[in-house]
Amino acid sequence: MIRRYGLFISGLFLAAALPLQAQYKLTLNLSNMGIHSGDRFQVRVVDRETGLETARHTLEAIPGDHFSVDLWALLENHSYNVDFYADFNGNGVYNAPPADHAYRLDISNVGGDVTLDFVHDTGFTDIQFPGSPDYAVYEGTWNGYWHNRTFDTQGDISAEIRVNHDSSRFELNLTTSGIFGIPDTAHFSLHAPFTGNEDSLHIGAPEDWTGGSTVKTGSIKGSIAYPAFGYTLNTAGNFGPGQLIARYTISDARGEFAEGIILLNKDANTSVNDPQKPGDGKQPEALTLFPNYPNPFNPDTRIRFSIARSTDVRLTVYDMLGREVGILLDDFREPGIHSVTFNGSGLASGPLFYRLEADGQIFTGKMILSE
Numbered sequence: 039m040i041r042r043y044g045l046f047i048s049g050l051f052l053a054a055a056l057p058l059q060a061q062y063k064l065t066l067n068l069s070n071m072g073i074h075s076g077d078r079f080q081v082r083v084v085d086r087e088t089g090l091e092t093a094r095h096t097l098e099a100i101p102g103d104h105f106s107v108d109l110w111a112l113l114e115n116h117s118y119n120v121d122f123y124a125d126f127n128g129n130g131v132y133n134a135p136p137a138d139h140a141y142r143l144d145i146s147n148v149g150g151d152v153t154l155d156f157v158h159d160t161g162f163t164d165i166q167f168p169g170s171p172d173y174a175v176y177e178g179t180w181n182g183y184w185h186n187r188t189f190d191t192q193g194d195i196s197a198e199i200r201v202n203h204d205s206s207r208f209e210l211n212l213t214t215s216g217i218f219g220i221p222d223t224a225h226f227s228l229h230a231p232f233t234g235n236e237d238s239l240h241i242g243a244p245e246d247w248t249g250g251s252t253v254k255t256g257s258i259k260g261s262i263a264y265p266a267f268g269y270t271l272n273t274a275g276n277f278g279p280g281q282l283i284a285r286y287t288i289s290d291a292r293g294e295f296a297e298g299i300i301l302l303n304k305d306a307n308t309s310v311n312d313p314q315k316p317g318d319g320k321q322p323e324a325l326t327l328f329p330n331y332p333n334p335f336n337p338d339t340r341i342r343f344s345i346a347r348s349t350d351v352r353l354t355v356y357d358m359l360g361r362e363v364g365i366l367l368d369d370f371r372e373p374g375i376h377s378v379t380f381n382g383s384g385l386a387s388g389p390l391f392y393r394l395e396a397d398g399q400i401f402t403g404k405m406i407l408s409e
Contacts, residue, residue: 094256135162
C-alpha cells in the first residue's frame with residue numbers, strides 16, 4: 039500500500055533538482071469586470087529572468103463584476119510579469135487590443151504571498167498571449183523535491199513523463215525517496231489511461247483508490263481516496279511548460295493531518311523523444327533536427343538538434359522568399375544534443391524556415407513568428 043500511495047502522491051508532481059526554497063501564492067483580484075461577464079479569461083505568469091511561463095489559468099466564462107484567481111506560481115526573490123486578457127471579441131483566442139482587453143502587471147523580488155488588485159480600465163497592453171502548449175511539451179525528464187511542511191520532511195524526485203494521445207496512456211517512471219519517512223530510494227512505474235485532449239486530461243486513480251486528477255490549461259486539481267485506510271489526498275496547483283508548484287493535503291475522518299508543497303521544473307536539456315539523454319552513456323545514433331519550441335513564438339524560440347559525430351554545423355534562418363535573415367551557428371560541434379535560441383525581434387511576423395547543415399546532410403523546419 040505504501041508503494042502505491044507514494045506513487046500517486048509523487049507521480050502527479052515532478053520537479054527539478056534545486057535547493058529547497060520558498061514557494062508563494064499569487065492572488066489576482068479583479069473588479070469592475072461586468073462588461074466581460076461570460077467572456078473567456080486567461081492569465082499566465084512569466085518569470086522575467088528566464089522568460090519561462092510558470093503558471094497559466096483559464097476561466098471559460100467570467101462569472102461577474104468581481105472575481106479572484108489563485109496561482110501557486112511564485113518563487114522567493116524572483117520577479118514576474120502577470121499577463122491576462124478577456125476574450126472581448128469572443129473568437130476563443132487572443133487578439134491584440136482593442137479586439138480583446140489585455141493587461142500586464144509586474145511583481146518584483148517576491149518575499150511572500152502576493153495579492154494584486156486590478157480595476158478594469160482601457161489602458162490596454164498587447165501581451166502577445168501564446169496559445170496553450172500541447173501536453174507533448176511536458177514530455178521529458180523532470181527532477182526535484184517534495185516538502186512536507188507539517189512534519190518538516192522532504193525528498194528528491196526524478197522522473198520521465200510521456201503523454202501518449204494515440205493510445206490515451208499517461209506514462210510515468212519515477213524515482214523518489216523519503217516517502218512516509220522511509221529513507222530508501224523507491225522506483226515506480228505508472229502507465230494509466232486518461233481521457234481528454236491537448237488542452238485538458240483526466241488521470242484516473244490507481245488500483246484500490248477512488249477519484250482522480252484533472253489537468254487543464256495550466257491548472258491541476260485532484261482528490262483521491264484510499265477507502266481501506268480512510269485517507270484522502272487533495273491537490274491543487276498551477277504549471278507552465280517548465281515549472282509546477284502545487285500544494286497537497288492529506289486527511290482522514292478527523293480532518294487534515296499533513297500538508298506540503300512540491301516545486302517542479304523540467305530539465306530543458308532532455309526529452310523522452312530524444313535519441314540520447316545526457317547521462318545515459320550513449321551518443322546520438324543519427325543527425326536529428328527537432329521541432330522548435332515554442333511555435334508560434336515571439337520573440338524567442340529554441341531550436342535543438344543532435345549529431346552522432348564531430349562535425350562542422352551551420353544553422354541558418356530564411357524568410358518565405360528564401361532570403362537569409364540570420365546565421366545562428368557556423369562552427370565545429372562535438373557529438374551530442376545542442377540547443378540554439380533564435381530571436382525574431384525586428385522581423386515581420388509570419389512563416390520562417392530554419393536549415394541545418396551538418397555531416398553532409400541538410401534538414402529544414404518551419405516556424406511562425408507571431409504578431
